[in-house]
Structure formats: C-alpha cells, structure tokens
Amino acid sequence: MSSLLESLAFQRRDSLxxxxxxxxxxxxxxxxxxxxAVFCVDPVSLRWEWRYALxxxxxxxxxxxxxxxxxxxxxxxxxxxASLPLALLIVGTNLLVTWFYGRLDIxxxxxxxxxxxxxxxxxxxxxxxxxxxxxxxxxxxxxxMGVPYWFCFIFRAALRFTPLMAREARITMDAQxxxxxxxxxxxPIARAKRYVPILVPxxxxxxxxxxxxxxxxxxxAWGAARxxxxxxxxxxxxxxxxxxxxxxxxLIMAIYIRMFFGVPYLLPYIAxxxxxxx
Amino acid sequence: xxxxxxxxxYTYPNGVDALRGVSLTIREGDFVVIMGPNGAGKTTLVxxxxxxxxxxxxxxxVDGTDTRQATVAELARKVGLVFQNPDHQxxxxxxxxxxxxxxxxxxxxxxxxxxxxxxxxxTFGLEEYRxxxxxxxxxxxxxxxxxxxxxVWEPKYLVLDEPTxxxxxxxxxxxxxxxxxILKKASVVMVTHDIEFxxxxxxxxxxxxxxxxxxxxxxxxxxxxxxxxxxKQACLLRPQVPEVLSNLRDLGFExxxxxxxxxxxxxxxxxxxxxxx
Numbered sequence: 001m002s003s004l005l006e007s008l009a010f011q012r013r014d015s016l017x018x019x020x021x022x023x024x025x026x027x028x029x030x031x032x033x034x035x036x037a038v039f040c041v042d043p044v045s046l047r048w049e050w051r052y053a054l055x056x057x058x059x060x061x062x063x064x065x066x067x068x069x070x071x072x073x074x075x076x077x078x079x080x081x082a083s084l085p086l087a088l089l090i091v092g093t094n095l096l097v098t099w100f101y102g103r104l105d106i107x108x109x110x111x112x113x114x115x116x117x118x119x120x121x122x123x124x125x126x127x128x129x130x131x132x133x134x135x136x137x138x139x140x141x142x143x144x145m146g147v148p149y150w151f152c153f154i155f156r157a158a159l160r161f162t163p164l165m166a167r168e169a170r171i172t173m174d175a176q177x178x179x180x181x182x183x184x185x186x187x188p189i190a191r192a193k194r195y196v197p198i199l200v201p202x203x204x205x206x207x208x209x210x211x212x213x214x215x216x217x218x219x220x221a222w223g224a225a226r227x228x229x230x231x232x233x234x235x236x237x238x239x240x241x242x243x244x245x246x247x248x249x250x251l252i253m254a255i256y257i258r259m260f261f262g263v264p265y266l267l268p269y270i271a272x273x274x275x276x277x278x
Numbered sequence: 279x280x281x282x283x284x285x286x287x288y289t290y291p292n293g294v295d296a297l298r299g300v301s302l303t304i305r306e307g308d309f310v311v312i313m314g315p316n317g318a319g320k321t322t323l324v325x326x327x328x329x330x331x332x333x334x335x336x337x338x339x340v341d342g343t344d345t346r347q348a349t350v351a352e353l354a355r356k357v358g359l360v361f362q363n364p365d366h367q368x369x370x371x372x373x374x375x376x377x378x379x380x381x382x383x384x385x386x387x388x389x390x391x392x393x394x395x396x397x398x399x400x401t402f403g404l405e406e407y408r409x410x411x412x413x414x415x416x417x418x419x420x421x422x423x424x425x426x427x428x429x430v431w432e433p434k435y436l437v438l439d440e441p442t443x444x445x446x447x448x449x450x451x452x453x454x455x456x457x458x459x460i461l462k463k464a465s466v467v468m469v470t471h472d473i474e475f476x477x478x479x480x481x482x483x484x485x486x487x488x489x490x491x492x493x494x495x496x497x498x499x500x501x502x503x504x505x506x507x508x509x510k511q512a513c514l515l516r517p518q519v520p521e522v523l524s525n526l527r528d529l530g531f532e533x534x535x536x537x538x539x540x541x542x543x544x545x546x547x548x549x550x551x552x553x554x555x
Contacts, residue, residue: 168366174330175367177350178359179427180383197379200369204413208365 010134010159017070017132021240022141024247025129031247032125035059035254036118043259053110054266056117063124072131079127080120087116110267135159137234144234150223157213165206172201279341280305281327281357281435286336288322296322297333298491304435308465309457311476311499314488315513320469321362323488324437327467328357341434355384358433358464362440364424368412373404376412377427384431398426402456418449425456435465442472450475477503477517477538487512504536519543526550 012018017025039055040048067076094112098104139156143149176197177183183194236244257263281304288297296319304310312320325331326338329345329352338345340356361367370376377398381391399405402422407415412423421441429436438457442450454475460466468483470476476483477499485502487495489511495502502508504520516524523535523543531550537543 171361171363172366174325175361178328178330178354178361179367179380180351180354180431182349182351182383197367197369201366204369205365 011072011075011131012134013071013132015069015071015132016239017066017072017128019239020132020243021234021236022133022137023145023234024236024240024243025133026138026141027244028247029125029129031251032059032063033122035251036121038251038254038258039263040118041258050111050115050118051107052263052265053114053117055263056114056121057266060117060121060124063121063128066128067124067131070128070132072128075131076124076127079123079131083120083123087120090116090119106268106271107265110265113267130159140230140232140234143230149228161206161209165202168205169198169202172198280308281341282337282339283323283326284337284339286323286326286333286338288319288326288331288333296491297326299336300488300491300493302486302493302496304465304467306434306465307461308467309461309479309481309483310465310467310486311483312467312469312486312488313471313473313476313512313514314494318488318512319491320488321439322491324359324439324467324469327435327437328353328359330359351383354380354433355431356433357435357437358428358431359437360425360428360439360441362443364412364417364420367424367427368420371411372409373407373412373415373423374399374409376423377404377430380427380431386431394430398430401429401459402426403452417444418446418452421445421449421453422456429460429464433464435467436460437467437469439469440471441468442470442475454479471514473503473514473517477519482538487514489513500536500538503538523547 036056036059039052040050042049063076064073067073070076091112094115095104095109098108098112135156138159139152142152142155173183181194181197183191183198185191186194281302283300283302286297286300287295289295298319300319300323302323312323314320322331326333326345327340329348329350332346340348340353343353345353368376370379374395377395378391381394386394399408402425404419404422404426407419407423412420415423425438425441441453441457445453450472457466457468458479468476476485482499485495485497485499486493487502487508494511495505495508503514503517506516506524509516517538519538519540520535523533523537523546526533526547527535533546533550537546
C-alpha cells in the first residue's frame, strides 16, 4: 500500500512533460479516459459494454513512451506494479462469476482482459499526470479554472501528505513488527486483522495532523481575504497548444475509428492462429 | 553472546549509502550511546539489530544468529526496539492491552501475560492508567507505555531511539532512573542527540559517534565527548563542563579538559586557585 502511495508522488525533474502546463496534463489524463470510454460505447445503440481488449492494450502501451519522455519511467512502472493486484482482482472475480454462470469462453476472456487493461490505462495515464505535475501547479491550475480555493487547498494538501503517510505507514509497520507482529502469517482474514495495529496509529496521526494544520493556518489568517490574487499566473504556450491539438485530434480519431471501423477481437484471433498451427 | 557487526553496509533503494562499513560489538550488560548528526545512519544501524533492515554487505550476528537468516519476530525476542515517536505504535483501547500486545504476538500464556503486565504497570508508574486509552495520555506517559510495551517481554538488549525527544527535565529524570534500573537486567543501546542527558549518567555509558554512515569514535564518554575535533565532526556541542575547562586552558591555565563530572571540575578549578579540599 505504501509503495502505491509513494509512487503517486510528484518528482521534481526537468523534462518536456514537467514543463507542460498542468491544465494540459490534466486534460491528457481526462482525454485518455474519454478515448478508453469511446471503445466501451456501442456506436449504434450508444450503450456501455465491455467487449474488446485490443483498444485498451494499445492505449496502455502508448503511455510507456510518454513516461520515458517525462523521465519518470521507473516510478511509473512501480505504480503499475503496485496496481497489479487490483487488476488481477478484476480478472479473478470476473473469471469466477462467468465460470459460475457457465458462460466462460474465449470472448468472455477477451472482455475480462479488456476490463483489466481499461483499469491499467486509467492508472497509467493518471500516474503520468501526478508524477510530472507538482501539487502546487495542480492547485494553481484548478484555481484558475474557477474551482473554489478551499477545494484546491484540500486537494493540494491531500497530495502533499501522501508521501508523508506512506513514510508513516512504513515506520508504524516497523514499530509493530519490532513488537512481534507478523504481517505475512495466516490466511487472508487473519492477515487483514493484523493491519489494525498499522491503520489505527496511521489514521489517528492523520486526524491529529489535520487539526494541527487547521490551527496553524487559522493563526496565520487563512481565509481572511475574500478575493485571492495569485503570485503566479498560468499561461498556455505554443507547446501547450500543440499538445492539446494532438490530444483532441487523437480523441476525434478514436471516435472516427469506433464509428466507421470494426474493432477486431484479439484473443479469438490468437486462438484461431494457434489452432491453425496445431 | 553479544551483538556483533562486521563491516556492515546498507544502501537504501534510492541509492543512499546509510551504513558504510560499520563494525561494532555490544556485549551483555553494556550501556552504549550512539550519537551523531541527522542522517549519520544511527536509526538505520539499530534497525539492523532486529532485522528490520537486512544489511546489504557484511555480517550482523545476534547471539550467534545471522540476522539475515532469522525473522524480525524471532530477533525481536532478544532485541527490543523502542521507536522515537510513541504515536507511531500506540493503537490499543487500553494501556493494559497495549503492554500485552507483544506478549500475545509471542504466544505467552494468558496468566503469565497478566503477571508481566502488572509488573510493567507497577515499574513504569502506570497502574492508574491501566484502563485508559494510551492515545489520551501525555507525551511523557506515552513514552513510558511504549518502553513498557517492549521491556515487558524482557529482551536481552533494549534499544531506545531518541528517548528524550520532547521530554521535559522531570520526565528525563524519570527516564534516567528507568534506564538505570533496566541496566541491571539488560544491555541498553540508546540513540540520542541529548549530550547533557548522556553525561549525567552514573556509571557513564560507552559512546559510539557516527557520521556519514561510519563509526568515527567508540570509547569512554570522558574521552569521546571532550574531544572538540570529534564533536565537530558529529555536529555535537561540547558539554558545559569541558567547555568551561577548555576556556580556562585557553586563558593559559594548566588544566585537564577531559572531565565531564561537575564536582571533579570544581575541585580542579579550586586547586588552580590554591584551595585544597
């Protein structure tokens, strides 16, 4: 859990992605979800349906060069590794349910793999966004998009405290292990129970820190000024407009492909090739 | 059998070398204080004692057991580690349960747990808080609960990480008495920045100075904590007694400066003035 929290944290580096306007990067994450969603909607009936795996696998694979471009490749992989258990959970539960109803075939398998890759695409695009955007920039972007300041502040504080929480989780785990707690022993329920000694101090400290922070902020007149001005004002530059154009073009292309071209099934195709070979 | 570290190295996943060839022996009955600047590797070092950190190179033996071959739970029976901030570990509904937590993890029988918890509550002056939530206690009381919750299984080696942090003078004195009492039963290793707390101990501890992941000095407190060059390297201020003696020496008086004891210093100064006691 702590590695997932840590890997979402911003890393200050110099790259093209770091220099992009935070609003453009937020738009990127949202447009990636939109493109993924386009392939979940039937173009005729406009109903939401899970059917294919290929579009999500392609979308997912397209994120890797971007992570490298943003110089966050290793951290990005760590995020994915940390989210892998959830992806496997999606696969596992779906397999179980379809098998239970006796509907498990290669098309169902394709649907399930597609769902897992849809999830991984969401994680991949949002982690590129969070890994290359400082919480301050993000908050500034939201503010200048008209989001109320108090909300931006909460958002920024939550992001900023994420690595701290991860660090505290690690210390607490060490402290309880030093008192003989064995986290990896026993079945799943026994293991879950063993996390109580970790979660209680973590939550209590988080609440305590929130109170301390509220007091410290109030004593520095937080919220006294009705209308806030910003020291830094975000302005879109040439590269931002270019990136936006590419993203909008990609979305239009995705809609076009979905409406006028069929999406091929991947797993049945592989199965047929394998069948032919055998 | 002692804790023996031989040429121990540890590199964090982010590439930082926290320990660079540390060799150290902690024998039964020892009282060792580990001092040094922030980031010197003190906490990392003590975490190798109970296997929370598995060293990357070298060897750590606890009573002959290689810490890389044993679980933390197995090593914790011998090496009790009390963390800096009690808020990172207190979670039970009552102080009694908090102290019994480790005993239950180690599988002690219930009647022995009761006996040991009663003993710990008495020893640490916590009897009146038996049914109180540990989260509702003051900073000093929480610290005592944290130490009691470790000492209760009577580890052979007790390691205290920054025990005086955020404690007032009275609490520090309580702590000093506790540590002195513990020393009769176990070896104590204490990580601290609090130099005056260290020099007021009788008998004085052995001092290990660390800087940059290495041990830069290991010896008697009188020798290590009065050496200005070593103290500068370890970012420590010289204790007040040798500081005064050193000032006198700078003024041209022939006087020893490797003295930590206030009364001994007083006698030295009086003898300078020709007064014999």
